[in-house]
Every structure is written in structure tokens, then in C-alpha cells.
Amino acid sequence: MSGVVSRRQLLQGAAVTTAAAASTAAAATLPQSWGDALDSLLQSHFRQMSSEEVQQALRRIEREVQRRYQVSVHCQATAAQPGVVFGYALNLSRCVGARRCVEACVRENNCPEDGHTQYIRVVSQDRDNRTLEGADHYFQPRQVPEQGRWYLPVQCQQCADPPCVQACPVQATWREPDGVVVIDYDWCIGCRYCAVACPYWARRFNWQQPELTADQINPELHYLGNRPRSAGVMEKCTFCIQRTRQGKLPACQEACPSGARVFGNLLDEQGELRYILTHKTVFRLKEDLATHPSFWYFTDP
Amino acid sequence: MSRLPGRITGIAVLVGLLAWFYQLQGGLQLTGMNNQLLWGLYIGNFIYLVGIAASAVILVVPVHFFAQRQWALSAVVGECLALMAVAAALLFVTVDLGRPWLFFHGLPGLGTLHFPASIMSWDLLVLVAYLLLNGLLLLRFLLTGRSPASVPWMVLAAVLGIAIHTVTAFLLAANPARPFWHSPLLAPRFIASAFASGSALMILIFYQIKGAMASVQLLNYLVRVMTVTLLIHFFLLAAELFVLFYHPTDHGHSARLFYTGLDGSLFHGGWAWWALSLQGMALLLVRWSRAVPWAALLLVIGVWMEKGPGLVVPAFVPTALGEVAFYRPSWVEWTISAAIMVWGVSGLIWLVRKVLRRWPSHAADVALVPSQPHRP
Numbered sequence: 313m314s315g316v317v318s319r320r321q322l323l324q325g326a327a328v329t330t331a332a333a334a335s336t337a338a339a340a341t342l343p344q345s346w347g348d349a350l351d352s353l354l355q356s357h358f359r360q361m362s363s364e365e366v367q368q369a370l371r372r373i374e375r376e377v378q379r380r381y382q383v384s385v386h387c388q389a390t391a392a393q394p395g396v397v398f399g400y401a402l403n404l405s406r407c408v409g410a411r412r413c414v415e416a417c418v419r420e421n422n423c424p425e426d427g428h429t430q431y432i433r434v435v436s437q438d439r440d441n442r443t444l445e446g447a448d449h450y451f452q453p454r455q456v457p458e459q460g461r462w463y464l465p466v467q468c469q470q471c472a473d474p475p476c477v478q479a480c481p482v483q484a485t486w487r488e489p490d491g492v493v494v495i496d497y498d499w500c501i502g503c504r505y506c507a508v509a510c511p512y513w514a515r516r517f518n519w520q521q522p523e524l525t526a527d528q529i530n531p532e533l534h535y536l537g538n539r540p541r542s543a544g545v546m547e548k549c550t551f552c553i554q555r556t557r558q559g560k561l562p563a564c565q566e567a568c569p570s571g572a573r574v575f576g577n578l579l580d581e582q583g584e585l586r587y588i589l590t591h592k593t594v595f596r597l598k599e600d601l602a603t604h605p606s607f608w609y610f611t612d613p
Numbered sequence: 614m615s616r617l618p619g620r621i622t623g624i625a626v627l628v629g630l631l632a633w634f635y636q637l638q639g640g641l642q643l644t645g646m647n648n649q650l651l652w653g654l655y656i657g658n659f660i661y662l663v664g665i666a667a668s669a670v671i672l673v674v675p676v677h678f679f680a681q682r683q684w685a686l687s688a689v690v691g692e693c694l695a696l697m698a699v700a701a702a703l704l705f706v707t708v709d710l711g712r713p714w715l716f717f718h719g720l721p722g723l724g725t726l727h728f729p730a731s732i733m734s735w736d737l738l739v740l741v742a743y744l745l746l747n748g749l750l751l752l753r754f755l756l757t758g759r760s761p762a763s764v765p766w767m768v769l770a771a772v773l774g775i776a777i778h779t780v781t782a783f784l785l786a787a788n789p790a791r792p793f794w795h796s797p798l799l800a801p802r803f804i805a806s807a808f809a810s811g812s813a814l815m816i817l818i819f820y821q822i823k824g825a826m827a828s829v830q831l832l833n834y835l836v837r838v839m840t841v842t843l844l845i846h847f848f849l850l851a852a853e854l855f856v857l858f859y860h861p862t863d864h865g866h867s868a869r870l871f872y873t874g875l876d877g878s879l880f881h882g883g884w885a886w887w888a889l890s891l892q893g894m895a896l897l898l899v900r901w902s903r904a905v906p907w908a909a910l911l912l913v914i915g916v917w918m919e920k921g922p923g924l925v926v927p928a929f930v931p932t933a934l935g936e937v938a939f940y941r942p943s944w945v946e947w948t949i950s951a952a953i954m955v956w957g958v959s960g961l962i963w964l965v966r967k968v969l970r971r972w973p974s975h976a977a978d979v980a981l982v983p984s985q986p987h988r989p
Contacts, residue, residue: 433934449934466934482725499725502715503710503711507648507651509790513649518711519640519646519648
């Protein structure tokens with residue numbers, strides 16, 4: 313008896329699957345996963361999609377994550393808010409090199425925990441050293457901060473004139489109106505020219521299918537942000553677009569134990585970010601390359 | 614004729630395809646590349662072959678600008694070399710892609726080609742145009758027997774030849790993030806060395822072809838082009854080295870590591886000096902006419918080392934954040950690269966044979982310079 317029921321359930325399940333797949337005319341007779349795969353292959357560039365197509369893509373992404381990791385997730389495509397251009401300021405006097413930002417970033421953005429895909433690189437520098445040559449990328453002291461050293465966290469600088477965007481041969485990466493440089497992971501062909509062009513080593517390639525487990529998945533996803541990626545595509549820091557476009561802080565700022573990070577809206581004249589940019593001596597990395605980052609560094613007097 | 618070469622080609626292509634499917638399935642982690650070292654052997658070979666592809670210009674120029682009509686059909690052999698080199702170059706780009714099945718994203722109309730902002734879009738356009746033009750001219754020659762030399766299209770092919778060179782050099786030189794390439798000298802250096810190794814390759818090819826097409830005058834001309842462009846290449850290199858070493862700055866760090874060495878890296882130190890030594894030996898050997906093929910062979914290898922992997926890998930060391938990175942091609946990369954090269958060489962031999970079979974019927978069209986009659 314139970315065998316019959318389970319078979320009926322199975323058939324019902326199959327019928328539901330087929331009905332959903334029928335929404336894709338071309339894949340009407342194939343399993344839904346095939347239809348989804350075909351959809352992602354043939355879908356338009358994100359910026360050319362109608363709002364209906366965007367919704368279809370979001371539901372497809374939710375189904376795909378559910379199938380792959382058995383986690384129910386919510387994927388949004390919240391657009392840039394008017395009157396907002398994001399910026400970041402980082403106080404080098406306060407950074408203690410704890411790498412809490414790196415950890416939080418990996419979890420928030422659904423990066424695998426094998427360490428190959430970290431958007432933030434914190435380097436440890438000798439007090440006398442001001443150039444990146446000779447920086448220690450793999451410091452592992454028993455305790456931070458260490459005597460006589462300072463720490464420089466580097467992530468995507470969200471340039472106003474980004475060389476990566478210019479480089480991409482298929483326009484799979486662009487700068488959003490709120491200043492965030494994003495990637496359409498379904499459009500990227502994986503040539504890595506953007507990463508070659510980036511002067512800040514801010515882009516990461518998926519050299520293999522990223523390994524994530526169900527308990528590692530952050531279920532709040534954004535199409536242009538932290539949705540799980542597949543092998544052969546580029547990814548990068550998006551200032552946690554899935555959080556910041558909802559008015560939250562990026563994960564790295566929230567995780568910073570020393571308050572070195574200040575994220576905000578550059579157009580908000582009363583904001584802390586603007587206060588820092590007006591009253592502190594700030595600088596940007598490799599300013600001579602004319603990339604015009606939205607990321608400033610400063611020190612306490 | 615023995616069927617062995619055909620079988621070797623077949624096996625090589627099959628092994629190459631299997632290796633590529635293996636790489637597609639497992640991801641590019643199966644190569645020696647990583648997030649620090651983003652491009653390696655594939656793009657190195659691509660760069661080198663683009664240089665070779667343009668060397669057809671060496672034979673087109675005398676036919677059209679110096680009225681050396683007797684070389685018109687020899688220039689067709691040059692077109693064969695250009696066609697196969699550019700086809701193989703495009704294959705190297707394909708195997709380097711993370712998701713090659715999405716290539717249509719770059720097609721005008723279907724995709725969103727980033728033209729004119731992205732230099733890679735320029736490169737794709739000129740390479741595909743060069744491929745189509747050479748392919749169609751050769752096809753027309755093989756089908757109708759009409760010499761492409763009579764067509765102004767040949768001149769367009771020559772212009773495109775220089776264009777693919779230049780644009781590929783600009784593809785690299787466009788990146789302030791990579792000081793190793795970010796130099797106005799890159800394009801001229803690239804062209805000089807590519808012409809040197811291109812003429813060297815053609816010397817090797819024409820040594821295999823007996824008869825009127827490979828006249829002594831033609832070989833002398835190629836040897837002269839090879840020598841002169843090699844000397845120009847050395848001069849440009851010297852100019853670059855002066856700036857790098859007179860007052861060393863961080864900007865020249867990659868280049869200094871390339872020439873002075875980095876322990877544990879295949880492509881540093883010894884690599885540059887072997888490349889330059891082979892080129893230097895070629896320059897010394899070319900004085901003796903009997904040693905010319907050896908000089909040409911050494912030059913082909915020397916320039917491949919320098920303008921192949923030697924132009925690509927050092928640009929990533931150190932990385933944009935000053936990290937010293939290492940790269941060693943994996944067996945998958947060597948296998949796929951070798952297979953593409955074998956395919957290219959076999960295709961070239963096949964094409965040249967086709968062209969040569971067309972040759973006797975056209976001897977009358979072309980004003981041949983008669984060889985000196987034997988006087989007893």
C-alpha cells in the first residue's frame with residue numbers, strides 16, 4: 313500500500329515538475345532542471361531583460377539553488393536607489409589585521425570556505441614599508457596587532473573609471489548607478505581579461521565548481537551579488553549589494569572588531585563618510601592610474 | 614605517399630579533444646593557472662601565433678609595393694601560413710575560456726560585443742576578419758585558380774595583418790595594472806620580433822619546396838628581412854633594458870624578475886636568457902648560407918620563448934598587490950597546446966601541397982625570372 317502511495321506521490325511530483333517546465337516552451341518535455349539549464353544558457357543580458365524576464369530568472373535561480381543544495385532561498389534584483397552612490401573609507405590606524413572582514417565576507421557572499429575565493433586581501437606591512445612589494449599576504453601571528461606592523465585591507469575599490477569594465481569583451485560587467493561594479497554571472501564567458509586589467513587584484517575566477525554545503529548557504533540572494541556562482545565565471549566584491557540596497561551595512565563593516573571601516577552614501581552630506589572625506593587626510597590606492605576608486609584610506613593623527 | 618603523417622595528426626587531434634573535454638568538465642583548475650597567474654601557455658601561444666599570422670605581409674609587400682610579380686604565388690604560401698596561424702590562435706583563445714559555449718555573447722547581433730571600448734573586441738573583429746579574408750582568397754585560388762595577387766584584397770589582407778599584430782599588442786599594453794606590458798614599445802617590439810620569426814618560419818617552409826617558387830632571390834630576401842628585423846628587435850630590447858635597469862623602480866619589477874630570475878619559476882631568469890641566446894646564435898649563423906635553416910629554426914624557438922609564454926607569464930609576477938606568484942603549465946595545457954600546434958602544422962602542409970598542385974598551370978600567368986642558363 314505504502315508503495316502505491318509513494319508511487320502516486322512520485323507521479324504527482326513528476327507532473328508538477330513537468331508543468332513548471334512547460335513554462336519553457338522549448339523544454340516542455342524535458343525535466344525541469346534541463347529547462348532551467350536551457351533558460352540560463354539562452355537568457356538575455358541582465359540589462360536587456362524585461363522585468364518579467366528578470367522575475368523568471370530569479371525564480372529559476374531559486375530552483376537551481378534548492379536543487380543543488382536543498383536550501384530554500386530568496387533571490388532579489390533590487391535596483392540602485394536614486395540619490396545613492398556608495399563609498400567606503402578605511403582607517404588604517406584602527407585596522408588590527410584580525411581578518412574578521414574576510415571571514416564575514418566569505419560567509420555573506422556564498423564563497424567556498426577553501427580560501428581560494430576571498431574578495432578581501434589583508435596584507436601585513438613593516439612600519440618602514442609603504443609599497444606593496446614585500447607585503448606579507450599570509451601573516452599568521454599568534455596575536456594581532458603585532459608590534460611594528462600595519463595592515464592594509466584591499467578589496468574591490470568600485471572605481472568610477474573601472475579598467476575591468478572597459479576590458480570585458482561582452483559587457484558582462486558594468487558600473488551600476490549607485491557606483492557598484494557588478495557582474496552578470498550568466499553572461500560572463502570566462503576570458504579573465506577583467507582580472508588582468510584590475511590594478512587592485514579584486515576579481516576572482518571560479519577555476520572549478522565552487523564547493524558549498526547547505527549550512528554554508530546564505531539564503532538572502534541578489535542576482536548581481538551573492539547568488540551561488542558556477543565554474544568558469546568571474547566574481548568580485550559588490551559592497552554586499554544584497555544588503556546595502558536594503559539599507560543594511562556590508563558584512564565586512566559589521567564584522568570589523570575595531571571600527572576601522574566606514575561605509576556610506578557619498579551623496580549624504582550629513583553622513584559620517586562625508587565627514588571623514590572632508591576632515592581627514594585621505595588617499596586612494598594607486599591614484600596615479602586614474603581609476604578614481606570609491607574607496608578611501610585614512611589614518612588618525 | 615605515406616599515410617603515417619595523417620594518422621599522427623588524427624591521433625594528436627583526438628588526444629587534444631579528449632584533453633579539452635577533460636578540462637571543460639573539471640574546470641580550468643586542471644591548468645597551472647590560478648587567481649594570481651591568470652593567463653599562461655594558451656594565451657602565450659595565441660600571442661605568438663598572431664605574430665606569425667601577420668608575417669604573410671612580408672611577402673605581400675614586395676609583390677604589391679615593389680612590383681616583384683614573380684613572387685606572387687610564393688605569397689600564396691604565405692597566405693596559407695597566415696590562415697593556419699590565425700585559426701590556431703583562435704583555438705588557443707577558445708580553450709582558454711571558462712565557458713566557451715557562450716562565445717555567441719561576443720557575436721554582433723546575437724550578443725553584446727563591447728565595441729569599441731574593449732580592446733579584446735577589436736582583436737576578435739580583426740582576427741576573424743583576417744581569418745575569413747585569407748580563407749576566402751585561398752579558397753578562390755584553389756577553386757578557380759585565380760591568383761589572389763591580382764586582387765586589391767591582398768592589400769587589405771596586408772593591412773589587416775599589421776592590424777592584428779598591433780591590436781594584440783595593444784590588448785596587453787592597454788593595462789596600467791600590468792607594468793610589464795604597459796609600454797609604448799610593446800607594439801613595435803612585438804612586430805619586429807614577429808617579422809623575424811615569421812620570415813624564419815617561411816625560410817624553413819621554402820627550403821622544403823623545390824622549384825621556381827622558392828627562388829634564391831626569394832630566400833635571400835627573407836634572410837635579409839629576418840636579419841634586419843632581428844637587429845631592430847635587439848635595439849628596441851636594449852632601449853627597454855636601459856630604462857629598466859638604469860634607475861630601477863617598482864614599475865619595472867616584473868621585467869627585472871623576468872631577466873634576472875626568480876628561484877623556482879620555469880619562466881624567469883634562464884628562460885629569457887635562453888630565448889635571447891638562441892636569437893643571438895641565429896644572428897651569428899645567418900652569415901653562412903648553409904647554416905641559414907638552422908638560424909631560422911633557432912630564431913623560431915627563441916622568439917616563441919620570448920613572445921609566447923615569456924611575454925605573458927612575467928606580467929603577473931609580482932601580482933597587482935606585489936605578491937610573487939608561480940606558474941607551471943599542467944600536462945593538460947601541454948597536451949592541448951601540442952595538439953593545436955600539430956593540427957596547425959598539418960593543416961599548413963596540406964594547404965601548401967594543394968597550392969603547389971595548382972602551381973604548374975599558372976606558370977604562364979606569372980612573369981618568372983629565368984634562372985641563369987648553364988654555359989659550358
